[in-house]
Amino acid sequence: MASSSLLLACVVAAAMVSAVSCHPPKVPPGPNITATYGDKWLEARGTWYGKATGAGPDDNGGACGYKDVDKAPYLGMNSCGNDPIFKDGRGCGSCYEVKCSKPEACSDKPVIVHITDMNTEPIAAYHFDLSGHAFGAMAKEGKEEELRKAGIIDMQFRRVRCKYPADTKITFHVEKGSNPNYFALLVKYVAGDGDVVGVDLKEKGSEEYKPLKESWGAIWRLAPQKPIKGPFTIRVTTESGEKLVAEDVIPDDWKANSVYKSNLQAK
Secondary structure (H helix, E strand, O other): OOOHHHHHHHHHHHHHHHHHHHOOOOOOOOOOOOOOOOOOOEEEEEEEEOOOOOOOOOOOOOOOOOOOOOOOOOOOOEEEEOHHHHHHHOOOOOEEEEEOOOOOOEOOOOEEEEEEEEOOOOOOOOEEEEEHHHHHHOEOOOOHHHHHOOOOEEEEEEEEOEOOOOOOOOEEEEOOOOEOOEEEEEEEOOOEOOOEEEEEEEEOOOOOOEEOEEEEOOEEEEOOOOOOOOOEEEEEEEOOOOEEEEEEEEOOOOOOOEEEEOOOOOO
């Protein structure tokens, strides 16, 4: 019969092995993914969250601040990105082709996902935590549930330009709580780069653009020195430097928690 000290050592050793197996070593994030486009595929790890055929978050939102990501134009093809993909919100709206070849349920055919949320699990240099719907879309027909049961997979990705239907234009949501002394704006449905690195506001009759500061996700904010009055022209700058100007897109009688659609779209 083993001594109590040996038994204790065995228990401790087993616990250490268990801890290692349950918590794999942390992997540092890779370099930021920038607005460069090409044929090269990069390696990543993929997981999924939310409902099996859902859009990800239970409220169909996410860390970018978008709402209704289960509806057009996203249609549930969404993903969280880790730090070099989400980029503290500057990656919101960017688009990626993703695919997998293993396990056997993978189709090896690329599908396009939009970055609408963030994750912080350090399991790979690049980590996509996809909606259940998007994860299943990488599977062979009829093998979607089998692929989701795999849980964590190796996958490949590359950044691509976002493309939307012709009637989808850059859209602005004036956030709840906005007023003439504090203005917060969500920018969404940007084609091309998809993500936004600068937002400026100009009041009617003024020549001066006021720069908004990043708030969180895809939301930008302005705390002016004096109350602002609409209509507002909004200038958006994408990651590759394209500037788009939506003249008087937000009317003089604007309201908080309201959506204003421009007639603009990025290339």
